[in-house]
Amino acid sequence: MSRRIIPVADFSAAPVIAGPVQTPTGVLHDTLARPLRDLRISVTDRCNFRCVYCMPRAVFDKDYTFLPHSALLSFEEIERLARLFVAHGVEKIRLTGGEPLLRKNLEFLIERLARLTTSDGRPLDLTLTTNGSLLERKARNLKDAGLTRVTVSLDALDDALFRRMNDADFAVADVLDGIAAAQAVGLAPVKVNMVVKRGTNDREIVPMASHFKGSGAVLRFIEYMDVGSSNGWNMTEVLPSADVVSRIAEHFPLAPLDAHTAAETAQRWGYVDGSGEIGVISSVTRAFCGSCTRARLSTEGKLYLCLFASAGHDLRALLRSGASDAGIATAVAEIWQGRGDRYSQLRGSNAAETRVLDSQRVEMSYIGG
Numbered sequence: 570m571s572r573r574i575i576p577v578a579d580f581s582a583a584p585v586i587a588g589p590v591q592t593p594t595g596v597l598h599d600t601l602a603r604p605l606r607d608l609r610i611s612v613t614d615r616c617n618f619r620c621v622y623c624m625p626r627a628v629f630d631k632d633y634t635f636l637p638h639s640a641l642l643s644f645e646e647i648e649r650l651a652r653l654f655v656a657h658g659v660e661k662i663r664l665t666g667g668e669p670l671l672r673k674n675l676e677f678l679i680e681r682l683a684r685l686t687t688s689d690g691r692p693l694d695l696t697l698t699t700n701g702s703l704l705e706r707k708a709r710n711l712k713d714a715g716l717t718r719v720t721v722s723l724d725a726l727d728d729a730l731f732r733r734m735n736d737a738d739f740a741v742a743d744v745l746d747g748i749a750a751a752q753a754v755g756l757a758p759v760k761v762n763m764v765v766k767r768g769t770n771d772r773e774i775v776p777m778a779s780h781f782k783g784s785g786a787v788l789r790f791i792e793y794m795d796v797g798s799s800n801g802w803n804m805t806e807v808l809p810s811a812d813v814v815s816r817i818a819e820h821f822p823l824a825p826l827d828a829h830t831a832a833e834t835a836q837r838w839g840y841v842d843g844s845g846e847i848g849v850i851s852s853v854t855r856a857f858c859g860s861c862t863r864a865r866l867s868t869e870g871k872l873y874l875c876l877f878a879s880a881g882h883d884l885r886a887l888l889r890s891g892a893s894d895a896g897i898a899t900a901v902a903e904i905w906q907g908r909g910d911r912y913s914q915l916r917g918s919n920a921a922e923t924r925v926l927d928s929q930r931v932e933m934s935y936i937g938g
């Protein structure tokens with residue numbers, strides 16, 4: 570059988586601890602004075618969808634080699650790292666993938682993470698991003714395990730179009746049932762993410778807004794991004810968020826709302842008639858690197874400082890070498906303190922950093938969105 574090499578750039582190295590031990594203080598800043606506040610943990614690189622913009626079937630086919638189970642961080646390893654990140658100031662953890670609900674016994678991991686508290690004693694904001702296909706069945710267990718909220722991805726209400734976009738024959742009804750189940754068990758407010766590709770699903774913007782208006786779910790429109798190197802991204806397929814807002818406002822008047830927090834990625838707009846809000850995430854046309862407080866942990870324990878990074882820091886190697894908590898915490902501190910990533914701000918500027926990255930970026934399904 571022909572084996573395909575994983576098309577994921579991997580220039581990762583185990584961190585070398587250079588300085589004195591850094592005991593976590595709950596605040597860690599990078600070179601651009603951005604604190605470490607959010608951790609996204611990818612729990613699997615596998616997915617039951619083949620979304621054309623994320624895991625195109627031509628690349629992620631039957632010959633594609635996913636990570637073996639032994640390469641994955643165990644729940645114990647994830648919990649240990651999460652605890653050290655929380656001590657450094659992380660307040661929000663998002664589980665992602667691949668499709669996180671494919672990871673066996675995920676609720677056991679959630680139970681462990683739900684016991685962690687922030688450095689000033691508050692519960693974590695513990696959430697998960699899912700394609701929704703298994704959510705109806707799992708919502709109750711996730712809630713009982715201590716999950717706070719969920720974000721569900723849905724790119725169209727038109728069933729034929731949705732099936733074409735997920736390229737795995739999943740129906741819209743499966744996802745809508747998942748959203749309803751999440752709302753019923755109190756994993757709320759549910760956020761619904763729609764990636765907008767001009768010419769593919771932009772005609773679904775107004776129907777999606779109309780469907781979720783007044784439902785309690787917050788619909789967010791994401792500009793199609795040039796993550797990874799397998800989706801053949803092209804700027805002409807990006808529909809700027811400003812156009813999304815004006816298309817909706819033609820039908821349902823909108824007014825801008827204040828951000829909940831300084832680090833919020835979405836710009837919020839409220840329906841003037843009081844029936845809820847939408848968000849737009851303008852990753853391409855309005856970069857928010859200046860307030861990016863996120864670290865990403867890949868399925869096999871590599872720490873990435875940016876969605877567009879080509880290299881990670883191999884924390885699994887450190888864990889499995891028998892390093893102490895103090896040693897790992899020091900390594901994490903040194904890595905974050907050296908961070909200067911701001912890809913979206915530099916995109917299109919022809920800056921040397923972006924030219925190197927273009928051909929070597931990791932896939933979204935590997936480090937999670």
Ligand code: SAM
Pocket residue numbers: 616622623665666667668669698699700720721722762763764791792793794795796800933934937938
């Ligand atoms: N499988 C889960 C899901 O689809 O929600 C979690 C992982 S997925 C990689 C996380 C998010 O990234 C999804 O909302 C997805 O739509 C988004 N995403 C994937 N590729 C993208 C791209 N090229 N541009 C913008 N968003 C993208």
Ligand code: SF4
Pocket residue numbers: 616617618619620623624666667668700722934
């Ligand atoms: Fe899977 Fe999510 Fe990527 Fe779609 S966006 S292929 S559901 S990981």
Ligand code: SF4
Pocket residue numbers: 857858859861863874875876877910911912913914
């Ligand atoms: Fe953060 Fe990198 Fe995205 Fe900028 S490009 S917002 S630094 S993940």
